[in-house]
Amino acid sequence: MTSRCLSEPGPTASNPWLIEGLRLFFPVAACHAILSPLVWVALFVFALPFAHDIPVSQWHAHEMIFGTYGAALAGFLTSAVPEWTDTRPRQGRALLALLWLWLPGRVIGFVGLDALVAVAAVTDLAFLGLLFWYVVKALIDRGSTRHASFAVWTGLFWVIELGVRVAWMAGMTDVAARLLHAALMVFVVFFSLAIARINVAIINLALDPSGETTPYRPHPGRQNLTAGLVALYAVAALAAPASTVPAYLALAAAAAFFDRLAEWFVGAAVFRTHVLALAGANLFAGVGFLLIGLAGLGSPLVATTGFHVLSVASLGLAVLSVFIIAGLRHTGRALHLPWQAHAAVIAMIAAGLVRVLPEIGIGTFLLGKHYVLSGCLWSFAFAIWLVGFVPLLKRPLYETARQA
Known part of the structure; x- marks a missing residue:
């Protein structure tokens, strides 16, 4: 992200939560991430009281993708896109409008109210539509198409949400399941x-904390390779789920994510928690697609295990990493992580491993119990982040430049 001085907080400075999107939506997403697994595995024991026609597993998947991750996406895009385009960020009522549109679907989703x-479809589609407009408006104001891919994928996210809701209302739950997988791929x-x-x-800040030099230069060929292969896999899985084409494309995506690990060959700097967490999210993505590909080619694995590597381990760690990095840099602080950040990353990695390893033959004594244990670790990871970072988000240091 480009640098922008925070010395002029603007008219909404009296309410720190409404200065920019991440300060409102990252805590909201964390709260949803804390409550959702606990409601799912502890309170309702893998059932929802009002879900009859829609499978509870699909409600659960939808609320993770469009609920927790949807709020995280809103916080990210409403903060990052204005920085990338050097336009004024959405503040105040513009952010509250997004929040009020996001909330009804979450209340309905918590209990599976068929x-x-x-x-819920109307409010969720309005939420994603408004988010799409915020991204597009920034690009129009800047007169740039450089970051238009984020607008395109936000629009596709809206289309998939529409498809899921229509499929549910039409009783086509098999179609809805495929669309939910596509939604996961979009994320x-x-x-x-x-x-x-x-x-x-x-990585440049890890190598030179002063920010005066930029010794690291990524390979340009890696910038969009993983995204492109994931998109091809998503199209193939949606159009021809019974063929082996999606399996081979999943293996290609896995190879691209593994190849991308070369970006973290930067010496001792990689062992800083925030750097290692981003690398771990990338590694889990590669493992997830590897499992999906092998399962599709007939190995004694279940593709669902790969999807959980992606949804719980890879995306969970990625979202938490962004929460940590942006929570510091967007409040004018250097990347000196509080202890809660380290603990949250460890808990998230543990949540992913506990959720997946018993299903591939490691730690099988946890089978059956691993759902609850993984859900509790997932909730704890976001809870400990919330405890450590809410005070920082509430009291930004405006005198420091924001650099990432």
Whole structure:
């Protein structure tokens, strides 16, 4: 992200939560991430009280992707895109409008209220549509198409949400399941595109904390390769799920993510928690697609395990990493991580491993219990971030320049 001085906080400075999108939506996303697994595995024990026609597993997947990750995406785009385009960020009522549109779907999704699926569809589509407009308006004001890919993928996210809701209302839950997988892939694309931009600044700061030099230069061929292959896999899986084409494309995507690990060959600087967390998210993405590909080619694995590597381990760690990095840099602070950041990253990695390893034959004594344990670790990771970073978000240091 480009540098921007925070010495002029603007008219909404009296309410720090409404200065920019991430200060409102990152805590909101964290709260949803804390509550959702606990409601799912502890309170309702893998059932939802009002879900009858829609499978509870699809409600669960939808709320993780469009609920937790949707709020995280809103915080990221409403903060990052104004910086990239050097336009005024959305503040105040513009952010509250997004929040009020996001909330109804979450209340309905928490209990799986099939009868109000149309209401949730209207509000969720309005939320994503408004977010899309915020991104497009910044590009129009700047007169640039450089970051237009984020607008395109936000628009596709809207289209997939429409498809999921229509499929649910039509009773076509098999179609809805495929669309939810596509939605997960869209979010992996968001992660891939974002990390290509964030990682350059983060590694350079790790190598030279003064920010005066930029010794690290990424390979340009890696910037969009993973996103492109994930997109091809998503199209193939949606159009021809029974063929082996998606499996081979999943293996290609895995290879691209593994190849991207070369970006973290920067010496001792890689062992800083925020740098290692981004590398870990990339590694988990490669493992997830590897498992999906092998399962599709007949190995004794289940593709669902690969999807959980992506949704819990890779995206969970990626989102948490962005929360940590942006939570410091967008409040005018250097990347000196509080202890809560280290603890949150460890808990998130543990959540991903506990969720997946028993299903591939490692730690099988946890089978059955690993759902609850993983959900609790996931919730704890976001809870500890919330405890450590809410005070920082509430009291930004405006005198320091924002650089990432």
